[in-house]
Amino acid sequence: MSTNHFKPITTLREPIELASHGLVPVSDLPDLERVAARYAVAVTPDVAALIDPDDPHDPIARQYIPSAEELVTQANERADPIGDDAHSPVSGIVHRYPDRVLFKLVHVCAVYCRFCFRREMVGPGKATTLSKGAYENALAYIRAHSEVWEVILTGGDPLMLSPRRLKEIMADISRIDHVKIIRIHTRVPVAEPARINREMIAALKVRGATTWVALHANHAREFTRTARTACAAFVDAGIPMVSQSVLLRGVNDDPAVLEALMRCFVECRIKPYYLHHGDLAPGTSHLRTTLERGQEIMAALHGRVSGLCQPDYVIDIPGGHGKAPAGPTFLEPVNSFSAEREQPAERRYRIVDYCGDVHLYPPEP
Ligand code: SF4
Secondary structure (H helix, E strand, O other), X not given: OOOOOOOOOOOEOOHHHXXXXXXXXXXXXXXXXXXXXXXXXXXXXXXXXXXXOOOOOOHHHHHHOOOHHHHOOOOOOOOOOOOOHHHOOOOOEEEEEOOEEEEEOOOOOXXXXXXXXXXXXXXXXXXXXXXXXXXXXXXXXXXXXXXXOEEEXXXXXXXHOOHHHHHHHHHHHHOXXXXXXXXXXXXXXXXXXXXXXXXXXXXXXXXXXXXEEEEEOOOHHHOOHHHHHHHHHHHHOOOOEEEEEEOOOOOOOOHHHHHHHHHXXXXXXXXXXXXXXXXXXXXXXXXXXXXXXXXXXXXXXXXXXXXXXXXXXXXXXXXXXXXXXXXXXXXXXXXOOOOOOOOHHHOOEEEEOOOOOEXXXXXXX
16 A cells, blocks of 8 residues: 555545545546535545545545445435434434434534435535524423433534533533433544544533443544544543444455454454444445345454454344344254244254354254
8 A cells, every 4th residue: 555645734525625635536526526516525634644545445535535426326225214304303303212312413524424324414514503492402302201311412423513512512411310321423533533632521521421432433544543542532531432333345344354443443442332234325335235245244253353342233224113133143943843842952053153163052962
């Protein structure tokens, strides 16, 4: 890989800016203007510096640099692939599972991921922050639902808010007695690590609720020295972290690449949590793998790294039906049996070990 010494001073938002920094060919500009008119574009200086412009398959570029392939929307793709709208009782809140809600505070991000499942909703051209009235309504909804134990701040990226505003929001939520956990989903520590400063960390620590941070990253190269320092700032301050990644064709759909990513998380004291199967967001089919490939990769990962490094491979069921584990399974019954006639001793399973070898359970006497 050739080293890219280029680092723009500001975030690149227009295809012409990407072209002038050598990140896209000038000949692609007409198509990319059409892409950018529909889906937001932003590449921070930190991310731009990671891209090797000489590599047409660069896994960082593939996550953030727009492509003409995004102009192709498949029949099964949808604007709201995981069905947020079907579970939104008031503006800014998604209440899909009984004990937790999403609280969508902002619609802007440091970078815009080309596979984003909320790509129709995020970006500077979309609604920005919640109005004061909508924010108060959302808080009132959480207050009125005593079953809500966890509030998940998402968006957009909540860490795009100022520390002053975040401090107010964290205080407002933590004053609700039944809310015990506030989880913040963010890409900022890898996309714009300088935002994570002492003030930001202090804003996230509150009395009355435990703060967790879920870091979204998809490739080991995103863990630069500054990104690792940003992650350490959370954990050193007593804020536990979990990971969130998306399985992406040409980015991390390879056991060795995924292994390196998971090791980075764990080295940074971030517990691997979810590996999402790519959602059916419009114009993203070129980035999705098959479920079978995802299961193969997860089975291979099982053989390569300890449980500390294992995320759950999950799929969000279109229509708002929530997440389901997407496998693989390592256990299958050998014989069929009926609940009425069955003797427990007759139950036998095939079980696959970490090398892929198959065994019987229980073993032959
Ligand atoms: S940071 Fe999250 S919300 Fe923003 S574009 Fe990326 S995936 Fe979408």
